[in-house]
Amino acid sequence: MVVVTNSQMKQIEENSLKYSMSMKRLMENAGSAAAMFIRRTMEVDGKFCTVFCGRGNNGGDGLVVARKLYESGANVVVVLTDGDPATDQAKEMMELIAPMDVALVYYEKEDPAYLKERLEATDIIVDAIYGTGFHGQLDEKHRKICELINGTTAQVIALDVPSGVTCDTGFADEYAVIADMTIAFDSYKPLHVLPVSVGYCGEIKTADIGIPPQAHEGIEGQFILVDNEFVFSRLPKRRRDSHKGSYGKLLNIAGSQKYMGAAILSTMAAMRAGAGYVTLASTKEVCRTALPSLLEAVMLPLKQGKEGHISYESLPEILEALENSTALLIGNGLDVTQDTCRLVYEVLKNAKCPVIVDGDGINVISRNIDILKQTNCNIVLTPHMKELSRLTTLPIEQLKQDRYTIGANFAREYGCTVVMKDAYTATAGADGRMYINTTGNAGMAKAGSGDVLAGIIGGLAAQGIDLVTAAAAGAYLHGLAGNYAACKYSQYGMLPREIIDQLPKVFLHNDR
Ligand SMILES: NC(=O)C1=CN([C@@H]2O[C@H](COP(=O)(O)OP(=O)(O)OC[C@H]3O[C@@H](n4cnc5c(N)ncnc54)[C@H](OP(=O)(O)O)[C@@H]3O)[C@@H](O)[C@H]2O)[C@@H](O)CC1
Numbered sequence: 001m002v003v004v005t006n007s008q009m010k011q012i013e014e015n016s017l018k019y020s021m022s023m024k025r026l027m028e029n030a031g032s033a034a035a036m037f038i039r040r041t042m043e044v045d046g047k048f049c050t051v052f053c054g055r056g057n058n059g060g061d062g063l064v065v066a067r068k069l070y071e072s073g074a075n076v077v078v079v080l081t082d083g084d085p086a087t088d089q090a091k092e093m094m095e096l097i098a099p100m101d102v103a104l105v106y107y108e109k110e111d112p113a114y115l116k117e118r119l120e121a122t123d124i125i126v127d128a129i130y131g132t133g134f135h136g137q138l139d140e141k142h143r144k145i146c147e148l149i150n151g152t153t154a155q156v157i158a159l160d161v162p163s164g165v166t167c168d169t170g171f172a173d174e175y176a177v178i179a180d181m182t183i184a185f186d187s188y189k190p191l192h193v194l195p196v197s198v199g200y201c202g203e204i205k206t207a208d209i210g211i212p213p214q215a216h217e218g219i220e221g222q223f224i225l226v227d228n229e230f231v232f233s234r235l236p237k238r239r240r241d242s243h244k245g246s247y248g249k250l251l252n253i254a255g256s257q258k259y260m261g262a263a264i265l266s267t268m269a270a271m272r273a274g275a276g277y278v279t280l281a282s283t284k285e286v287c288r289t290a291l292p293s294l295l296e297a298v299m300l301p302l303k304q305g306k307e308g309h310i311s312y313e314s315l316p317e318i319l320e321a322l323e324n325s326t327a328l329l330i331g332n333g334l335d336v337t338q339d340t341c342r343l344v345y346e347v348l349k350n351a352k353c354p355v356i357v358d359g360d361g362i363n364v365i366s367r368n369i370d371i372l373k374q375t376n377c378n379i380v381l382t383p384h385m386k387e388l389s390r391l392t393t394l395p396i397e398q399l400k401q402d403r404y405t406i407g408a409n410f411a412r413e414y415g416c417t418v419v420m421k422d423a424y425t426a427t428a429g430a431d432g433r434m435y436i437n438t439t440g441n442a443g444m445a446k447a448g449s450g451d452v453l454a455g456i457i458g459g460l461a462a463q464g465i466d467l468v469t470a471a472a473a474g475a476y477l478h479g480l481a482g483n484y485a486a487c488k489y490s491q492y493g494m495l496p497r498e499i500i501d502q503l504p505k506v507f508l509h510n511d512r
């Protein structure tokens with residue numbers, strides 16, 4: 001599914017002018033298409049429709065819908081929320097509707113009691129206050145209007161965007177319109193697929209507004225919704241004539257006296273994700289303790305430093321093991337000490353295979369971010385919000401509002417892939433794309449779930465799956481296995497290790 005951003009949509013509209021399209025025609029088409037969807041979905045003749053129009057082009061679309069619904073026999077009232085239209089096209093639409101028997105009321109001048117009464121009798125509300133041009137938050141007046149809309153029992157149809165939702169981030173004001181149906185003009189925009197905003201849209205329909213296909217040429221979809229088809233069209237079936245060497249070697253540098261479980265969970269998850277060999281490089285004590293749970297793993301027992309972490313003196317052994325690895329996972333439960341900082345920096349500088357950095361590996365990098373520019377390998381970072389905040393030195397509040405732009409900029413600047421872990425994980429690819437994940441559940445909000453994800457991504461990358469795909473598909477598989485675990489053990493009771501146990505079921509269901 002192609003999803004275009006606000007500026008890409010503007011570019012597409014501009015391009016269409018080269019093919020004898022006009023902005024006025026586009027608006028007429030948009031409003032007509034929306035009215036047609038409404039007519040197809042519900043009875044309009046004799047119904048009470050109230051159309052809320054802002055001053056911008058979204059409001060202009062609303063004026064067209066009002067005219068078309070009136071022509072279909074509806075009793076129509078237009079509420080101008082911000083006075084007369086401000087754009088040329090919208091002004092023209094105002095001139096067309098003026099002679100009709102459609103009541104045009106100015107929100108500010110109208111008696112609130114009349115509006116309340118009208119809304120109680122209204123069957124269909126059209127929300128044309130703000131479209132793709134909205135950003136930031138609703139002011140008091142618009143919050144009141146949206147509250148009125150959300151408080152009715154009428155069907156609410158949003159044109160292009162439910163008012164109060166920002167197009168490219170999906171960030172919704174807490175009073176944003178909650179629509180029953182949203183009619184997306186020409187293309188899906190990020191808000192139509194982003195988990196944070198999709199709930200405001202209701203059913204989503206795309207309307208052809210007459211933009212010729214050529215106007216879309218050169219516009220690359222930036223947002224990708226990761227689904228079963230995306231994942232399993234990219235994960236090859238195992239060949240009958242293959243051997244363990246065909247599925248790669250993952251070196252997993254993980255664990256410390258304090259965090260032994262992280263080493264076990266990440267190694268186990270990588271094996272369950274199909275890697276041919278997984279080597280756990282950790283302190284002697286961690287390796288000895290982990291062995292009974294990791295019978296299939298290769299152990300690289302290393303010297304332990306004073307604080308229970310992997311000693312820096314182990315660097316030569318690690319670099320030797322790295323030589324014939326097809327992927328490296330580093331950071332799970334490493335602990336942050338002077339030794340592990342030096343170790344991570346040196347390993348990253350020397351690695352040539354794809355690298356996945358998680359947990360303390362990310363914390364270490366945050367202390368010296370420029371290390372990312374001194375590497376010769378492809379890197380995936382898998383930060384949760386707090387780690388992302390450390391990496392970017394931005395507050396979590398800001399990340400919540402705009403993590404797509406921030407993550408994409410970070411990925412571009414440092415040439416890496418960033419898996420932004422959250423209830424809805426989003427992966428910013430170094431390729432400029434954003435991969436949105438929708439699998440997973442709140443039962444996964446437990447220490448250790450992230451180690452499982454890192455292991456899955458590492459296991460996929462070791463098999464030669466490109467890093468962006470390994471990251472995006474890894475998040476999807478992790479969430480789906482988590483959903484199976486929740487069905488079996490409940491969200492309260494499930495454990496991160498049970499996400500690993502359910503991975504085979506995900507593969508089985510998809511013939512892998
Ligand atoms: N291009 C075309 O011809 C076509 C466009 N089409 C339609 O146009 C829609 C886009 O229209 P649009 O760009 O005019 O923006 P729209 O969403 O109507 O509102 C913008 C106004 O709101 C303001 N504003 C923003 N945030 C605010 C806030 N927090 N609080 C207060 N004000 C705020 C903003 O102010 P500004 O950002 O300038 O400060 C501006 O004044 C699109 O979704 C589709 O429906 C179709 O007809 C096809 C042809």
Ligand SMILES: Nc1ncnc2c1ncn2[C@@H]1O[C@H](COP(=O)(O)OP(=O)(O)O)[C@@H](O)[C@H]1O
Nearest residue numbers: 421422423440441442444445447448449450451
């Ligand atoms: N509410 C939730 N819904 C879906 N996934 C979740 C939720 N909460 C956490 N997760 C997932 O669980 C994992 C937690 O990772 P992280 O916080 O790094 O854990 P740890 O480092 O303790 O293993 C992430 O992959 C995250 O996306």
Ligand SMILES: [K+]
Nearest residue numbers: 127130159161
């Ligand atoms: K709208």
